[in-house]
Amino acid sequence: MLKDIIENNQNYQPGLSIDCVIFGFHDNHLKVLLIKVPRSTKSSLPGGFIPIDQDIDTAAVTVLNSRTGVEGVFLRQFATFGKISRNDQHFGKNVLEYLKIEEEKGKWLTQRFVTIGYYALVDFLKIIPNPVNHDEIVEWIDHKEVPELILDHKEILDKALDTLRTELNLMPVGYNLLPEKFTIPELQKLYETILDKKLDRRNFLRKITNIGILTKLDEKKSNVAHKAPNLYSFDKEKYDEVLKNGLTQGW
Amino acid sequence: MLKDIIENNQNYQPGLSIDCVIFGFHDNHLKVLLIKVPRSTKSSLPGGFIPIDQDIDTAAVTVLNSRTGVEGVFLRQFATFGKISRNDQHFGKNVLEYLKIEEEKGKWLTQRFVTIGYYALVDFLKIIPNPVNHDEIVEWIDHKEVPELILDHKEILDKALDTLRTELNLMPVGYNLLPEKFTIPELQKLYETILDKKLDRRNFLRKITNIGILTKLDEKKSNVAHKAPNLYSFDKEKYDEVLKNGLTQGW
CATH class of the missing domain: 3.90.79.10 (Nucleoside Triphosphate Pyrophosphohydrolase)
Structure with missing residues (x-):
């Protein structure tokens, strides 16, 4: 060859x-x-x-x-x-x-x-x-x-x-990398794995929800002992929009 | 040649x-x-x-x-x-x-x-x-x-x-492009010129001061009729630090 x-x-x-x-x-x-x-x-x-x-x-x-x-x-x-x-x-x-x-x-x-x-x-x-x-x-x-x-x-x-x-600071990630329905901790873990560092739970929640690409589902994660976390999915239309225009609200 | x-x-x-x-x-x-x-x-x-x-x-x-x-x-x-x-x-x-x-x-x-x-x-x-x-x-x-x-x-x-x-979303600009002492409207104009769009005055002020690279001087711009705007300079040490680490606080 x-x-x-x-x-x-x-x-x-x-x-x-x-x-x-x-x-x-x-x-x-x-x-x-x-x-x-x-x-x-x-x-x-x-x-x-x-x-x-x-x-x-x-x-x-x-x-x-x-x-x-x-x-x-x-x-x-x-x-x-x-x-x-x-x-x-x-x-x-x-x-x-x-x-x-x-x-x-x-x-x-x-x-x-x-x-x-x-x-x-x-x-x-x-x-x-x-x-x-x-x-x-x-x-x-x-x-x-x-x-x-x-x-x-x-x-x-x-x-x-x-x-x-x-x-990660410029565009959303996660689509095609996470299951269709996922929890915020799962999404946070994706970011932590790529960045190779721990992130603050509340900061992450605030920032990720501010982007407006997540849909909160009427379901909770099953087979979790107690305090089952909410499931989310990506709003594909908004996700693609942000992918196109960039994550930062910019100046 | x-x-x-x-x-x-x-x-x-x-x-x-x-x-x-x-x-x-x-x-x-x-x-x-x-x-x-x-x-x-x-x-x-x-x-x-x-x-x-x-x-x-x-x-x-x-x-x-x-x-x-x-x-x-x-x-x-x-x-x-x-x-x-x-x-x-x-x-x-x-x-x-x-x-x-x-x-x-x-x-x-x-x-x-x-x-x-x-x-x-x-x-x-x-x-x-x-x-x-x-x-x-x-x-x-x-x-x-x-x-x-x-x-x-x-x-x-x-x-x-x-x-x-x-x-512009990732690192500071302006050093070497503006006079040593400048006003916020002058800095805003630099951003507007590069981005080719008008920016909101108050949003810009908030975002740019949040970065922490500006030093407010005890001087106002002279030969301005009234309401003389404050003069600023770049804090070169912090400027270089942000240049190195990136503008976004990230995740």
Whole structure:
């Protein structure tokens, strides 16, 4: 696969790649989708090259799918990484050696690659990774147990997490990540998991209800011993409106 | 200059460029720095190519300086643009014709270029553009009177303005854009100019003072007929703190 790309590199944008940071949330766990490649002890983000006939946003979808089998995820571009030190000469040479490609032919790969980062937040139970390259393992790793990553992938992952946390101040999250009916403590736990910190219960309640995207249901959570908490659902119309216009009432 | 680059294109990152959106504010006007090139009726953002031995953030500074003479501006990366349609074949061919470069040699230029956008907001009186290419005119244009731009530069400019407006919700602005001592109405006017809308006086006062970055001075604005407004200055220490931690108290 990679060998094909390098040998037919005229079909790909030179010096440019895409890396995807796919965060998965479910039941108070935040994970990230990583790939273990047999030729390295390190893991990597799902990434790849940009077909010359594809817009970069389309190429991001192609890349994610071609490494993980994952489809139907809405990817957002968040930053582009291009330090000259990001390409480790050894890394490129090891890949060429592993693939049995001559150094001259593999120059396309060992030059400096700038990479465009895309990210998404999904329910990890709904996304079943299915590696396309059968010598690779695609797996959800708890974001606090991320192993050593190749190149600058740790920096890319950290920046994506920063972006995700900033976005919590700009747009609503939770739709598609929580059950259709949920309690405020469950929603709070989603925020706490992403932010990796405890939030004040009353402050959270006040802020989240002020946004106006929640519908209080005439139901309480069952099988809870006492003081059963109220159930809520998202008002999808208002949710989409806020998603479009932004969370902050602004100035 | 461009001819040099194309003929020595092995010194530059292939298929990748940088474009800079420099917003200038002064006295309630928002302008943008544009270049008029003699070979086109359209204007362009200051942009250029990435030396292979420079980090992209460094290259952004190099590019801005090499087109406009502008130095000492803090550039932020905001998005990368890479639609396949963004390269207009005619545009590239016209450039080659103008520069008298053979089509084969100029292939480096006529392939799809992905471009990384950087932006800044400065006081336009403090930045004196000084074109390096003597056949180009670098000028501050009112952001509401931007003429037709080359390629997708209008889309890049619009996205930068969106980013600037979003950032108003995330970090303080005004330092280096207003006189050392200013009135709240002057600060409000800065926000209104960037957002291109009227703000409620009392709401603005409440929100801006809540941030805690203003020091009320024991002075009033002079030469004002009656009801002279109070003067303020930024508490630089708190300003920098908020700049670092973000404006929103968050969750």
